[in-house]
Amino acid sequence: MVDLVVKSLIKMAAQTFCWLLLVILVSILTGSQARRGQDIRCGACRALVDEIEWEISQVDPKKTIQKGSFRINPDGSQSMMEIPYVRSETHLIELLERVCERMKDYGEKTDPTTHRKIYVRVLSRDGKTMDASATNLEKEMLSDLKFTCEHIVEEYEDELLEFFSHETDNVKDKLCSKRTDLCDHAVHIAHDEL
Incomplete structure (x- = not known):
């Protein structure tokens, strides 16, 4: 009878241990997936800002576009004005429609200090390969980065237009961390150079 009770207790302890181990593994995997999701949202936002800032820097500041109404006023004139393009x-809006295509030029690395995933260019803007050592270039990761970029553009289009319609310092921090909380862990990430 004692042997039966001991065997039963050992079986219950083994089952409890297995359930506890399963719960721990699920929580670890869920936590790492949440962290990866946060890292890719932050990385996509920061890459998006880099790409838009670079594109803006490539436009002739003297180039203008007409803005205003095409209606004719009672005096026969039109209310048109020239603004910087x-x-x-x-x-x-043209930039936002195509900027996420540039995510294919990025790769995923692990920051040695924070152990967070970061996204860096692996192709220069003129198409030359850059140092891609210790960089994840898997199609699935690139697809996730592009999809996340597109989601950010769709969800935060008004904020992006607001920030980029005039020059602003530290757009990455102001937009990606403070305004959208996409990088709530990253307020102190070093700024990339154009």
Whole structure:
């Protein structure tokens, strides 16, 4: 009888241990997936800002676009004016429509200090390969980065237009961390150079 009780207790302890181990593994996997999701949202936002800032820097600041109404006023004139093209809504919307295609030029690395995933260019803007050592270039990761970028553009289009319609310092921090909380862990990430 004692042997039966001991065997039963050992079986219950083994089952409890297995359930406890399963719960721990699920919580670890869920936590790492949440962290990866946060890292990719932050990385996509920061890459998006880099790409838009670079595109803006490539436009001739003297280039203008007409803005106003095409209606004719009672005096026969039109209410049209010339504004700088570089930060016009028209130009910014064009950029937002194509900027996420640039995510294919990025790779995923692990930051040695924070152990977080970061996203870095592996192709220069002129198409030359850059140092891609210790960089994840898997199609699935690139697809996730592009999808996340597209989601950010869709969800935060108004904020992106607001920030880029005039020059602003530290757009990455202001937009990605403070305004959207996409990088709530990353307020102190070093700024990349164009």
